[in-house]
Amino acid sequence: MRTSPATAPRGLLATRRLLDPALRCAIARLDPTTRQVASYHFGWTEADGTPCSSDGGKAVRPTLTLLGARAVGAEPARAVPAAVAVELVHNFSLLHDDLMDGDTQRRHRTTVWAQWGPATAILAGDALLALSQEVLLEVPGPTGPAAARTLAVATRELIRGQVQDMAFEGRPEVTVDQVLAMAEGKTAALLSAAACLGAVLVGAPQDHVDALADYGRHLGLAFQLVDDVLGIWGDPTITGKPARSDLRARKTSLPVARVIGCGGAAGVEVAAWLRAPQEDTEERLVQVAALLDAAGGQEWARSESAAHAEAAAAALAGLPAHDDVRAELLGLAEFVVGRVQ
Amino acid sequence: MRTSPATAPRGLLATRRLLDPALRCAIARLDPTTRQVASYHFGWTEADGTPCSSDGGKAVRPTLTLLGARAVGAEPARAVPAAVAVELVHNFSLLHDDLMDGDTQRRHRTTVWAQWGPATAILAGDALLALSQEVLLEVPGPTGPAAARTLAVATRELIRGQVQDMAFEGRPEVTVDQVLAMAEGKTAALLSAAACLGAVLVGAPQDHVDALADYGRHLGLAFQLVDDVLGIWGDPTITGKPARSDLRARKTSLPVARVIGCGGAAGVEVAAWLRAPQEDTEERLVQVAALLDAAGGQEWARSESAAHAEAAAAALAGLPAHDDVRAELLGLAEFVVGRVQ
Numbered sequence: 001m002r003t004s005p006a007t008a009p010r011g012l013l014a015t016r017r018l019l020d021p022a023l024r025c026a027i028a029r030l031d032p033t034t035r036q037v038a039s040y041h042f043g044w045t046e047a048d049g050t051p052c053s054s055d056g057g058k059a060v061r062p063t064l065t066l067l068g069a070r071a072v073g074a075e076p077a078r079a080v081p082a083a084v085a086v087e088l089v090h091n092f093s094l095l096h097d098d099l100m101d102g103d104t105q106r107r108h109r110t111t112v113w114a115q116w117g118p119a120t121a122i123l124a125g126d127a128l129l130a131l132s133q134e135v136l137l138e139v140p141g142p143t144g145p146a147a148a149r150t151l152a153v154a155t156r157e158l159i160r161g162q163v164q165d166m167a168f169e170g171r172p173e174v175t176v177d178q179v180l181a182m183a184e185g186k187t188a189a190l191l192s193a194a195a196c197l198g199a200v201l202v203g204a205p206q207d208h209v210d211a212l213a214d215y216g217r218h219l220g221l222a223f224q225l226v227d228d229v230l231g232i233w234g235d236p237t238i239t240g241k242p243a244r245s246d247l248r249a250r251k252t253s254l255p256v257a258r259v260i261g262c263g264g265a266a267g268v269e270v271a272a273w274l275r276a277p278q279e280d281t282e283e284r285l286v287q288v289a290a291l292l293d294a295a296g297g298q299e300w301a302r303s304e305s306a307a308h309a310e311a312a313a314a315a316l317a318g319l320p321a322h323d324d325v326r327a328e329l330l331g332l333a334e335f336v337v338g339r340v341q
Numbered sequence: 342m343r344t345s346p347a348t349a350p351r352g353l354l355a356t357r358r359l360l361d362p363a364l365r366c367a368i369a370r371l372d373p374t375t376r377q378v379a380s381y382h383f384g385w386t387e388a389d390g391t392p393c394s395s396d397g398g399k400a401v402r403p404t405l406t407l408l409g410a411r412a413v414g415a416e417p418a419r420a421v422p423a424a425v426a427v428e429l430v431h432n433f434s435l436l437h438d439d440l441m442d443g444d445t446q447r448r449h450r451t452t453v454w455a456q457w458g459p460a461t462a463i464l465a466g467d468a469l470l471a472l473s474q475e476v477l478l479e480v481p482g483p484t485g486p487a488a489a490r491t492l493a494v495a496t497r498e499l500i501r502g503q504v505q506d507m508a509f510e511g512r513p514e515v516t517v518d519q520v521l522a523m524a525e526g527k528t529a530a531l532l533s534a535a536a537c538l539g540a541v542l543v544g545a546p547q548d549h550v551d552a553l554a555d556y557g558r559h560l561g562l563a564f565q566l567v568d569d570v571l572g573i574w575g576d577p578t579i580t581g582k583p584a585r586s587d588l589r590a591r592k593t594s595l596p597v598a599r600v601i602g603c604g605g606a607a608g609v610e611v612a613a614w615l616r617a618p619q620e621d622t623e624e625r626l627v628q629v630a631a632l633l634d635a636a637g638g639q640e641w642a643r644s645e646s647a648a649h650a651e652a653a654a655a656a657l658a659g660l661p662a663h664d665d666v667r668a669e670l671l672g673l674a675e676f677v678v679g680r681v682q
Contacts, residue, residue, distance in 0.1 A: 029497070030497070030501070031500075031501035031504050031505065031526075033504045033505075033508060034500065034501070034504055092467075096463050096464075096467065099459075099463070100459070100460040100463060100464075118440075118441070118459070119441040119507060122437050122440070122441060122463060123437075123441075123500055123503060123504050125467075126433075126437065126466075126467075126470065126496075126500050127497065127500045129467065129470055129471065130470065130493050130496040130497050130500065131493075131497060133474045133489065133490075133493040134490065134493040134494060134497065137486055137489055137490035137493060138490070142483075144486070145478055145485070145486035145489070148474065148478055148486070148489065149474075149475065149478035149479070152471050152472075152474040152475040152478060153475060155467075155471040156370070156371070156468065156471050156472060156475065159372075159375065159464055159467050159468045159471065160371070160372035160375070162464060163372050163374045163375055163464050164372065164374075166460060167374060185372075
């Protein structure tokens with residue numbers, strides 16, 4: 001996820017008050033070394049262990065989890081173990097992805113693997129993944145295991161998406177449908193689980209759980225489409241990532257697959273560029289970005305993103321949520337899409 | 342675990358008949374890429390996907406799980422999901438450890454990271470870890486979640502042990518007690534979980550579960566002591582590992598910590614060698630191995646290993662196990678210690 005130019009909705013900030021004490025409590029059971037690494041990664045300490053208060057991320061996923069519980073009429077406090085577990089899985093994936101992608105910066109700090117080496121990042125990620133299950137399985141009653149199972153399945157999907165994302169790089173024959181299926185795993189699966197996991201944990205009826213899962217899935221796809229737009233046309237001073245980073249990595253992102261899939265001169269040229277293994281000049285990348293834009297890649301992705309945000313909103317229709325909760329869930333969808341509009 | 346010169350007990354072979362179909366069924370849910378990687382790792386296929394029947398490991402842990410169920414009077418078939426989950430966690434740790442240790446060979450084949458790169462090994466390991474929870478959480482009733490929680494805690498301990506093992510390298514000030522505490526995590530935690538997890542899944546009384554966990558813990562410590570002896574004095578034609586590999590890696594293994602802890606001329610010399618960062622000649626390693634032996638390091642480790650094997654046997658006293666099951670559990674303990682005696 002890229003840093004957003006828009007102001008985060010109020011709910012994202014309120015989440016921290018409920019989430020952080022429980023998250024710190026979970027991390028406290030890890031061995032001292034892994035605890036120090038995780039505390040640094042979450043922005044609680046410097047690398048040497050000195051307390052600080054750095055950016056720990058926007059907490060979109062745990063916010064969704066707490067909102068999901070409120071949407072089915074439950075106290076958000078009851079969903080805290082689910083919010084903690086979701087945040088642990090998200091950060092497990094960040095720790096491993098940063099290493100696999102060779103990214104040296106996250107949240108304006110050195111990434112864990114760049115700070116302590118690959119083994120430390122692998123083990124810290126592993127520890128957070130195992131801990132996510134432990135936290136849910138300690139909740140008394142049958143809903144903890146149900147939530148743990150939902151999260152384990154979402155984790156499998158998340159891993160599938162990451163595997164496919166890496167396999168798709170530099171391959172112009174990959175279709176929009178294949179990239180969407182990849183994004184359903186890489187991005188939508190955990191957002192979907194995040195949206196419904198609080199409701200699962202408080203024992204909400206299945207149709208409410210399904211509605212929230214559907215909302216989260218569409219939110220995830222809207223999110224990925226926006227992320228793909230930012231990865232090609234985003235302003236680096238706002239995204240905090242290098243300009244045109246997805247082009248440099250030759251990612252078969254959704255706008256790229258769309259333009260190639262539409263064929264024509266632009267599609268043929270983009271496919272040829274994607275297949276070519278040589279390094280690009282900055283000038284060439286600017287040219288490819290303009291070509292993709294002129295061929296309608298950006299407009300299509302923005303419009304698809306808006307459509308998924310609308311579908312997310314529509315999924316909330318059958319929920320017993322109070323107006324304020326509904327407004328917060330809709331606000332989150334707007335926030336996601338609003339990053340580019 | 343090193344390949345053993347001794348013949349594996351009969352139970353290790355019988356396990357495969359119950360375990361393999363369920364393990365293959367679990368692996369079949371993974372995405373095609375990860376499925377291919379896992380199938381290769383388990384010895385079912387070549388790297389290109391051609392079916393084969395290579396060495397998939399001795400299946401010590403799932404054997405323990407099935408024996409544990411029999412020891413409390415249950416059909417071993419009922420414990421199969423626990424055996425699958427234990428084998429998944431063990432292989433998750435092998436995939437990540439081989440990468441972290443830079444090992445290019447396992448079971449006489451190229452390791453996954455050496456075959457497909459680090460990212461593939463990281464993701465395949467992650468997938469097996471998530472799947473281990475899924476498999477247990479699908480078991481109807483309350484015992485599946487109880488087993489999932491036991492396994493998640495053991496995984497946390499396993500990771501702690503691996504973190505400490507890496508931190509201890511080249512550090513002569515580490516005590517025998519600290520190395521034992523590390524081994525309780527790295528080796529004993531999963532063997533302990535393996536021994537009791539079948540009993541947990543079939544709903545055995547807590548004192549029987551505890552007895553099996555205790556048996557597995559002592560078995561694990563006996564195992565580690567033997568492994569440490571083989572890592573210094575093992576015959577490479579039998580262990581399948583280079584001679585003196587633990588010395589070359591400057592591991593503060595149990596015999597090394599013991600000799601240093603006893604002080605005297607040998608302890609001082611070993612500590613100085615361990616601290617020195619330069620590469621060793623083969624001659625120097627032979628010298629250090631002889632020094633450790635003369636100072637009683639080997640004899641101590643063998644005798645401690647035998648004591649833990651006896652404690653493992655004693656832990657079985659209160660179980661309702663039939664004589665044949667008890668004999669198999671005792672046979673496993675003898676098998677572990679017998680690798681060096």
